[in-house]
Amino acid sequence: MSDNTKKTIRQFIETSFLFREDRNALTDDESLLAAGLIDSTGILELVSYIESEFGIVVLDEEIVPENLDSVGQIAAYIDAKQADLQINAIAV
């Protein structure tokens, strides 16, 4: 998994959501939902950020905890989507 993706995502979450709570650190596999960091409008902000920053389209059915509930999951999801894009580009 790309460390750069993780770093960018971590930065976004820290500036957008983390400062709302009295806490400083967030582990890669910590659930954003369980930690109370993200709610339904937060998810929408996260999705639109991912789409514009990484040039991918997030499908509704991909907005699930397995893809978006922790820094690690988000980075893995983005990497996989970007890899798909490259494969499709080569195929074309």
Add this chain to the structure above:
Amino acid sequence: MRFEQFLRESAKSYPDKTALVAASRRLTYSQLDDLSDELAQGLMNRGVGRGDRVVLFLDNSAEAVVSIFAVLKAGAVFCPVNPSTKADKLAYILNNCRASALIAQQKVAHVAADAVLAAPSVALTVIADGEAAPSMRGFSHWKDVLAVPTFQTLKSAPGIEIDLAMLVYTSGSTGFPKGVMMTHQNVVAAATSITTYLENTADDVILNVLPIAFDYGLYQVLMAVKVGATLVLEKSFAFPQVILARTAEEKVTGMPLVPTMAAILIAQRNLGPGALPHLRYITNTAAALPPTHIEKLQALFPHVALYSMYGLTECKRCTWLPPAELKNRIASVGIAIPGTEAYVVDDDGNRAAPDVIGELVIRGPHVMKGYWENPEATARALRPGPHEWEKVLYTGDLFRTDDEGFLYFVGRKDDIIKSRGEKVAPKEVENVIYALPGIAEVAVIGVPDPILGSAIKAVIATEPGADLGEVDVVRHCARFLEDYMVPKFVEFRPSLPKTESGKISRRLVAEAQTGNNHDAAL
């Protein structure tokens, strides 16, 4: 009848039926009844008695539902508080109602600990989940509090129906929350009226994603237990696909929404007609659903009855629009709920003619007894009615009726903002922002937002030389305010417009807004 009696009756009629589904936990009616007996006994053993206030600082969980009924069975009064509330405000509420006990989730135990240090009345703090309670005086863990109920606890009523059942804090225009006093009789009246028009039965499966600290969410619990239905409790609508899957799996028949959730729901591109075949009704309240949302919901769920409703904590619910009327008056919130009256009055308190804008007044057994120890605010809300022996509720909301008596919401009389369906008092947010060094003037207003209804915006003039940015303001607010009160937008101006008397005018501030509402968080 006292409300806890409905749980005893449902447990008798449907002992093995699922009462509650919360995450991976399922409780039958007899388990819910037994667990709440054990907690009630535990609370009583530790000094909680008739009329005492117990604050519930819990998210949507099985423990929250058990706690509500345990407190009532102990003869005490429950007071639900949003778990995103910060320590200062929690302490304010604990002190305001002189709570004797607090039940909190492990996740917010540190907030509870800070608040309790400043609230000497709280003798007992129960940590509802996790492994153990913090080692502080008066703190106990749930599993250590549960006790075998005595015969007396099980068999004798802990009070009468005009005793208080709950105290629900609501934002006040002064910036300090007020505790709405509801007796068992009030709660039973409201729950009976609503379940009547929703035609709820024991066959219903009700999905509740709304926080139970919010009375719309809380009543889903109360009404489900009253009719012996199944309640599916979820903590968040953040992942709508997960909620939709849950809805299908549990064969949900009733889905209460606020406009923010409706907007997210209709945006799901993989949801087509024919989805959720078991769904029987959808309700909306807290803020008006835009007509385009209503049309899209109807197209998505042609088999579902859609109820537009309106209410306020002070009487729980005021009006409902019978679903068959929706096609003729899409913008109406309908008529008074069964067993109550709702009418528009002019400035002199006389009933207004159709199409004349006036204040909505509510009469009925669901109207609160007043605000806890706040006679001035109570006198403003509860005023003499048509009969000498009664008081009626002045809602502070402007309405009009059409020729057939259907009601239409026009606006608020005060500056209260509705964001995500929750009430936000600008004054409360302004008070917090003023505490930030470098702030000279601030006005908090609501700006239209397609998802939130209104988004909170802070317009600020700083003192000369102050070096403050949007993020500083939002970060500061987030430390002291519930999530839904934190401004989404922050705008800096050299100074703010004033009224002739020199007061900052929120109206003039709103009129002079720059069109550019940057998201403060980005």
